Amino acid sequence: MGSSLAGLFGLYALFHHPETFQRYIIGSPWTDKDIQQVLKLETEYALNHSDLPATVFIGAGSLEPEFVVDNILKLEKAFENRNYPNLRLQAHIFEGETHLSVVPHHISRGLKAVYE
DSSP: OEETHHHHHHHHHHHHOGGGOSEEEEESOOOTTTHHHHHHHHHHHHHHOSOOOEEEEEEEETTSOHHHHHHHHHHHHHHHHHTOTTEEEEEEEETTOOTTTTHHHHHHHHHHHHHO
């Protein structure tokens, strides 16, 4: 589980060494200027892999900076477009939560999502 910059690290691990973990809880990844690099990592991964065997929860609070929510939606779309057969993805935007107040929600909902 990683939130903010640790969430960004979770995305890095997912695309560089997805076998390191089977379950990822990625909370509010701070992808301000890094979203193009993250999407590039996903594209590079897809060029060499037809599957991404992982269970991933990714979320953010609706009151976070706009780029946090927008970039999660971009990532969700990228994953859906790849249609990885063994990727279990769940994304959620928590209404009324900020970058700090959303952390317990990531933990609670994330644990349920990756262990169901």
